[in-house]
Amino acid sequence: MPIAAQEFPSGASWQGLRGVSWLQSLSDEKLAVLATQCRWHRLEPGQMLHGPYTDRRMYVLVGGLLSLGSYSASGRAMIFGHVEPGFFFGAFAPPQPPQRVSVQVHAMQASLVASLSNEELEALIMSEILVMRAVVQHLSELTGVLARRVVSLGTLSVRGRLHAQLLEQAERAGIEGEQALLSPAPRQNDLALMLGTSREEVAREMSRLTRLGLLRREGRNLRICHVDGLRVLLEEAR
Structure with a gap:
């Protein structure tokens, strides 16, 4: 039975944001403020992280390893990929997508995850041009990964x-x-x-x-x- 992620106090964890590549342009002071805006979740191996792709929040893995997967209507499982420290996921989801795909996020190792609301994320990238550029670059890289995966599944x-x-x-x-x-x-x-x-x-x-x-x-x-x-x-x- 999946176990919900536990809330984790942000004050002791803002230093972990320093290792997130697309936040490297922020000063320690700005990172500390950002950490207070985050919701923090600590997961043990096998635990499920509830919320991504349904609550319009952006999640970033600070430490550990996560898997993204789903189940078909027939119950067949598939893993989309793995999330490593620094990667974000779950953001920019429309409020009510016409065909929602249920994505499950599980911890493969002990993991620490932070999340921001879409509004907080928008405020961050609009006020920090270097963060905006890094987010766009990150999205471009993810698009490349997805394209390679589709080609692999279709041709190999x-x-x-x-x-x-x-x-x-x-x-x-x-x-x-x-x-x-x-x-x-x-x-x-x-x-x-x-x-x-x-x-x-x-x-x-x-x-x-x-x-x-x-x-x-x-x-x-x-x-x-x-x-x-x-x-x-x-x-x-x-």
Whole structure:
């Protein structure tokens, strides 16, 4: 049973806003004022964050990791993607969209989230031109991510979609030489929900990549041993 997020006092947390990239132009004093306007939510792993996409507030992840997903009318689950620290979500939703898609936000790790009303967000970006530019840039990046996801789902096989997802996670984790360490390793069930396939198909392809020497389990982590090799396989699948 999902558990609602807990309110968290803002006074002890404004320093966390310093790590939010699109707020970096604000002084410490302005960040402290902004923190008092925020609602704060602390989530434990597995908890659901109630409100995003229904209450016309903008949410930003200050620390931790979240997943965005939904269920079809038949009960089929799908994960849209993961939210990392600094990303915002839920803002600018129309009051009564003609066809509302139910989006569920769950914590994958212990997480801290702040939220602002649309009115407070509008006041912020209208008074701080650098914040406005950063928000527009952020939205442009999100549009690019969405476009790549749609193209991947529409043009690639399950095998190709898995290769693309692993490469995307490698880029987020940081590539050093030919390798990237995904820590913790992505769960096969989560990958299946993101790719629109079964866990068994993901497991088979992960095993094949391991036999090819492209992947290696290291405890709770997953090492991509040859990033360029994975890129070659993806190009062959296009």
